[in-house]
Amino acid sequence: MDRRQKKTRTAIFRAFNKLLEEKHFNNITVQEILDEANVGRSTFYSHFETKEELLREMCTDIFNHIFSHELHSETSHDFSLSDHGLQEKITHLLYHLKDNKGNVLGVLSGESGELFMRYFKEYLITMFEQYPKSMRKDVPREFALNHLVGSFAEAVKWWIGEKMKMPPEEVAENYLKLIGYKI
Amino acid sequence: MDRRQKKTRTAIFRAFNKLLEEKHFNNITVQEILDEANVGRSTFYSHFETKEELLREMCTDIFNHIFSHELHSETSHDFSLSDHGLQEKITHLLYHLKDNKGNVLGVLSGESGELFMRYFKEYLITMFEQYPKSMRKDVPREFALNHLVGSFAEAVKWWIGEKMKMPPEEVAENYLKLIGYKI
DNA sequence: GATAATATCAAACACTTTGTTCGTTATCAA
DNA sequence: TTGATAACGAACAAAGTGTTTGATATTATC
Numbered sequence: 218m219d220r221r222q223k224k225t226r227t228a229i230f231r232a233f234n235k236l237l238e239e240k241h242f243n244n245i246t247v248q249e250i251l252d253e254a255n256v257g258r259s260t261f262y263s264h265f266e267t268k269e270e271l272l273r274e275m276c277t278d279i280f281n282h283i284f285s286h287e288l289h290s291e292t293s294h295d296f297s298l299s300d301h302g303l304q305e306k307i308t309h310l311l312y313h314l315k316d317n318k319g320n321v322l323g324v325l326s327g328e329s330g331e332l333f334m335r336y337f338k339e340y341l342i343t344m345f346e347q348y349p350k351s352m353r354k355d356v357p358r359e360f361a362l363n364h365l366v367g368s369f370a371e372a373v374k375w376w377i378g379e380k381m382k383m384p385p386e387e388v389a390e391n392y393l394k395l396i397g398y399k400i
Numbered sequence: 401m402d403r404r405q406k407k408t409r410t411a412i413f414r415a416f417n418k419l420l421e422e423k424h425f426n427n428i429t430v431q432e433i434l435d436e437a438n439v440g441r442s443t444f445y446s447h448f449e450t451k452e453e454l455l456r457e458m459c460t461d462i463f464n465h466i467f468s469h470e471l472h473s474e475t476s477h478d479f480s481l482s483d484h485g486l487q488e489k490i491t492h493l494l495y496h497l498k499d500n501k502g503n504v505l506g507v508l509s510g511e512s513g514e515l516f517m518r519y520f521k522e523y524l525i526t527m528f529e530q531y532p533k534s535m536r537k538d539v540p541r542e543f544a545l546n547h548l549v550g551s552f553a554e555a556v557k558w559w560i561g562e563k564m565k566m567p568p569e570e571v572a573e574n575y576l577k578l579i580g581y582k583i
Numbered sequence: 584g585a586t587a588a589t590a591t592c593a594a595a596c597a598c599t600t601t602g603t604t605c606g607t608t609a610t611c612a613a
Numbered sequence: 614t615t616g617a618t619a620a621c622g623a624a625c626a627a628a629g630t631g632t633t634t635g636a637t638a639t640t641a642t643c
Contacts, residue, residue: 221590221639243426246629257592262631331514356574360558360566364578367554368547375546383543391539395547397580404610404619429600440621445602584643591638599630608621613614 226264228254230275234320242272242332276336279320283313284340303348303398304389307369310344311385314373318381334370341366351398365396409447411437413458417503425455425515452515459519462503466496467523486531486581487572490552493527494568497556501564517553524549534581548579 232253236245247268251258265271314321345351345365352361372392376383415436419428430451434441448454497504528534528548535544555575559566 219590219640225591247631248629259593259632259634260591263590267631331517353577356577357566360555360574361578363554363558364551364575367558368551371546371550371554372543375543375550383540391543392547394536394539395544395580396578402611402619408620430602431600442603442605442622443620446619450602586643587641589638589640592636594634596633597631599628601628602626604625605623606621608619610619611617613616 222264225254225256225260228256229261229264229271230278232256233271233275242268272332273336276333279317280336280340283310283317284344303351304393306344307389307392308385311373311376311388314377315381315385321377330374334374337373338366338370341369345369351396353397368392368396405447408437408439408443411439412444412447412454413461415439416454416458425451455515456519458503459516462500463519463523466493466500467527486534487576489527490572490575491568494556494559494571497560498564498568504560513557517557520556521549521553524552528552534579536580551575551579 229250232250233245236249236253245268247258247261250256250268250271251261254261265274342362345362351365352358356364369392372388376388412433415433416428419432419436428451430441430444433439433451433454434444437444448457525545528545534548535541539547552575555571559571
């Protein structure tokens, strides 16, 4: 990719992220992004068709980074035994989030969290599907999966809202207790 | 309140709700609401300052109706024994939601759930606080309460997304299993 | 280093939506 | 019946969107 393209792309991402920390997605205008990123109007629209696409691409960028190790680390293992690592995996994921504090905080802690959450959950589904033992079998599979994903996403949102002051290990432990996960 | 005011207010609510079933809140224009409700532009703005306020007022209207029985039915009972009714209370709440299908579906089933969810959770906090036994004590109270409220809200969202085809009793039962609630 | 390709820019553009204003008409409560 | 007021509709300024244009600057490549 052309250096110029990379440069403007990251400039736009940085600007957008900063703005997201301050105000809601809906109340951010393209003009504000342009001013913050020092990028021309037509340049912006040659990169992204709409503001929504910008958000989507930024989300996937962040998650591809955060989940890159998570999703592929154990895919070659025996499936029935892979449950053993759920606590470690969750802890690891939380540490990743903490490392990306700068990027994630703006998007998630702001009022735009719902949009970000939608993407987050998509990745979580893939993760939890690797741990069949975390799901109770006396409840419909879809219901149980939705519960795991939804409640974990809520826990993370709460954690971030609390400025991530609780240690990742503790968050993971508390969460696993609440979903009744037996090691 | 003047009959004329009531008339236009409900006309706007009805029109707005219908539009919410079809498209996202952000993509609904005031003009569309006016056309659907057969209401003049200036009339709309004499009732609601913005589109957001319209949504907010509609949400509180719905919840005040749905939770009116829920929240006050057992407040005079003995607190330590009130846990016995959680399953019934949840079931009852789900039936209420189903009765308000027409109102709730549009707001929540669409992608506009954000604001609606926020209000919903506020009411849920009050509800779950009446059932101390539903909360594990080996996990920080705030963490546990967030888990109960968040996961229940997610379950309801899922349920509505599935067109409420699962019977309320079953939803309540499955949910209580997942949070490890012992009768 | 020269060159062809192309990314960026600024400015102007048509278009949509918002929220306000105002004079007129219709409806209500008393 | 009458005074109050709600609804109407048309026009308005303001703000934002997404596109187009031609000039300028930067890049990859030869």
